[in-house]
Amino acid sequence: MDESKLRKCVQKFKLKDCNRGDHSYKRILLQLFGYTGHGKSAFINSCKYAIDGGKYEIYAKAEVNDGCVTRERRTYQLTPTITIVDNKGCTKLDHMEMLEIYAQLGNFLPVNEKVESKENYKDYASRLEDSELHPNDTDIVVPIFVYSAQKGLLDQEKPALKSFLQTCREITGIVPIVVLTFTRKFDKEMIKNWEQTFVQMGAESVLEVENYTEKDPTKERLLSFLKIIHLALENVQFCMERPKEPKKECIKNKKILLKLANEYYTTSNMG
Numbered sequence: 001m002d003e004s005k006l007r008k009c010v011q012k013f014k015l016k017d018c019n020r021g022d023h024s025y026k027r028i029l030l031q032l033f034g035y036t037g038h039g040k041s042a043f044i045n046s047c048k049y050a051i052d053g054g055k056y057e058i059y060a061k062a063e064v065n066d067g068c069v070t071r072e073r074r075t076y077q078l079t080p081t082i083t084i085v086d087n088k089g090c091t092k093l094d095h096m097e098m099l100e101i102y103a104q105l106g107n108f109l110p111v112n113e114k115v116e117s118k119e120n121y122k123d124y125a126s127r128l129e130d131s132e133l134h135p136n137d138t139d140i141v142v143p144i145f146v147y148s149a150q151k152g153l154l155d156q157e158k159p160a161l162k163s164f165l166q167t168c169r170e171i172t173g174i175v176p177i178v179v180l181t182f183t184r185k186f187d188k189e190m191i192k193n194w195e196q197t198f199v200q201m202g203a204e205s206v207l208e209v210e211n212y213t214e215k216d217p218t219k220e221r222l223l224s225f226l227k228i229i230h231l232a233l234e235n236v237q238f239c240m241e242r243p244k245e246p247k248k249e250c251i252k253n254k255k256i257l258l259k260l261a262n263e264y265y266t267t268s269n270m271g
């Protein structure tokens with residue numbers, strides 16, 4: 001598909017057009033996660049640019065460094081059906097940050113509000129309970145892991161990252177799409193290596209982009225962003241083939257999260 005066809009296809013996509021209907025889902029949430037500085041916000045701006053056409057504008061801004069205590073998950077609407085969420089970036093991707101991300105992907109945390117991160121089991125569990133106050137079972141979540149090709153990845157970091165990506169899949173039912181950013185400086189060989197690395201860690205799709213920045217809003221790369229959004233829609237369509245029960249999913253996820261949180265907080269003596 002060429003650029004304008006792909007753009008139309010993305011803009012017009014509706015959940016009720018899926019083969020077996022929308023299963024009462026109302027919205028697709030593309031949830032971005034990954035390390036701070038790896039280009040999540042720039043990716044959102046690039047996607048907006050690719051979908052709207054027109055002028056490059058900054059919607060998602062760089063986050064202020066607040067010592068990672070408070071974070072805001074901001075949403076940006078891409079089309080009538082698709083919304084993209086800029087989750088707070090992580091710095092170490094340790095267990096605590098992973099738990100935060102799981103809670104985000106499970107849609108247990110509110111969007112567009114500031115929330116404190118929780119450092120003990122009781123608070124974490126209680127926040128999962130609070131999610132009953134703003135039940136959200138009408139979103140279908142597509143996880144998108146944003147990773148900079150400039151950052152190396154040590155062999156000893158891989159097992160933890162692999163199991164992290166697996167849990168993200170378990171929670172959302174979709175294998176995280178890996179978006180490699182900062183790719184311009186690297187040759188095909190290097191990018192292939194990155195792809196293989198992520199495939200070995202369980203990824204099914206690894207896509208490379210060079211995000212737009214204020215200094216470089218040239219148009220020729222729009223297609224790469226449209227392709228990623230289109231791939232997310234294909235994942236959604238695939239998911240919608242198997243009937244889902246949002247309430248059960250939510251309970252299942254809560255159990256997974258409580259179990260992981262319990263394991264982590266007991267071993268780290270923060271329970």
Ligand SMILES: Nc1nc2c(ncn2[C@@H]2O[C@H](COP(=O)(O)OP(=O)(O)O)[C@@H](O)[C@H]2O)c(=O)[nH]1
Nearest residue numbers: 036037038039040041042062181182210211213
């Ligand atoms: N060259 C280049 N710069 C990028 C790319 N993605 C992001 N940046 C720049 O890197 C900085 C951090 O990006 P940002 O989107 O704020 O990262 P976030 O913390 O993951 O949201 C910003 O100055 C961006 O303009 C990319 O793919 N290529």
Ligand SMILES: [Mg+2]
Nearest residue numbers: 040041062063
């Ligand atoms: Mg950001």
